[in-house]
């Protein structure tokens with residue numbers, strides 16, 4: 245039996261020696277921490293390293309000289325021998341060992357022929373412990389990166405704010421003056437008008453600009469977490485509070501806290517916010533010692549705070565405390581002069597981002613941009629430009645590239661101001677096509693409804709690139 249094994253081993257290593265030195269290879273495998281088992285092309289086990297025994301608890305003689313095709317025909321090694329394909333990360337438990345393993349199995353191929361299989365094994369338990377540790381580390385990284393996402397330097401300054409319409413210039417001028425004071429600021433304006441941009445710029449132009457700028461979206465934090473997010477907590481304050489945690493106010497200490505969507509803050513929390521603003525100190529949840537806080541508050545909302553006060557949803561005392569200095573950012577449709585200015589800036593940014601070289605806007609594209617009512621304000625304009633740049637083929641953006649900008653109904657055309665007839669005509673044709681469809685039958689009905697011939701409808705569709 246022993247001589248038989250010796251012969252098999254000798255034959256196996258003979259092949260290896262012709263390519264490498266056995267003396268060089270075995271000590272390497274012997275010193276590996278992972279277990280290694282090698283079989284020849286017939287499935288005979290010709291080598292196991294010392295770690296194999298440590299991991300499986302099986303003596304080498306339990307394997308050496310045994311044929312795995314016979315004792316473990318369904319095991320990964322037998323399957324690699326049968327298919328010639330590697331099998332990785334396979335969980336496997338040997339019939340005579342209680343240890344669950346993770347195995348990595350490769351065929352040993354020389355001159356295109358499989359001369360055996362090498363299998364590297366690890367204790368699955370150890371891997372699970374490692375995975376758990378990794379999971380723990382991932383959670384820590386996530387918590388830290390969430391914190392860092394909130395604590396940052398202001399990203400934008402006044403130089404990044406585009407606009408030259410008189411109403412808007414007044415806002416910028418006012419924000420610039422306010423920046424140098426220590427007062428609480430309330431920024432009002434519809435969604436997408438640039439409230440956050442202003443908050444960044446005010447912080448950057450303030451004396452606190454080298455200190456943290458912490459943004460909190462009051463609407464995005466679940467109300468049961470708001471208090472601990474704002475004020476932090478002491479270890480043991482509630483189940484799951486395994487360690488002390490700093491809140492947003494502490495993270496913002498000496499800098500600025502930007503309370504976005506303040507109109508969505510719970511009534512209960514409003515009282516606590518008022519206390520910080522009045523007293524300059526706060527308590528962590530479960531804490532008994534007051535912590536001194538020196539933060540400047542910039543708040544913003546797209547809701548009508550005064551109305552919320554009247555409805556009893558926003559504290560009157562807090563309202564008067566925060567609305568000392570108000571900046572009301574006008575909606576984009578009231579700043580028609582700024583639309584093309586902003587569009588040019590967003591075009592350049594989109595070109596850079598998407599690697600395009602679009603040089604500007606055609607006349608009809610400009611008309612569409614100027615006469616659309618932009619309910620999503622500047623955010624909508626930025627997205628519209630980026631979308632059209634992504635899709636455009638020419639070196640100039642045309643009305644066709646802005647096909648998705650469609651007033652939903654004719655009320656949305658601003659009939660109070662004077663609008664070029666062509667814009668109205670284009671809108672009416674679009675409405676008719678939307679209503680009746682673009683089939684020949686639909687176009688006939690659209691032409692009837694518009695009081696023009698089918699031929700002139702076709703001409704206009706071509707002219708307006710509809």
Ligand SMILES: Nc1ncnc2c1ncn2[C@@H]1O[C@H](COP(=O)(O)OP(=O)(O)OP(=O)(O)O)[C@@H](O)[C@H]1O
Pocket residue numbers: 404405406407433434435436437438439440441442504546586622623626
């Ligand atoms: N005047 C401006 N110049 C350049 N970019 C602007 C201007 N105003 C807004 N933007 C850009 O428009 C997008 C929306 O702005 P921002 O997030 O500041 O609006 P918001 O009023 O805070 O919106 P929301 O109420 O939805 O939070 C941002 O990408 C911002 O950089």
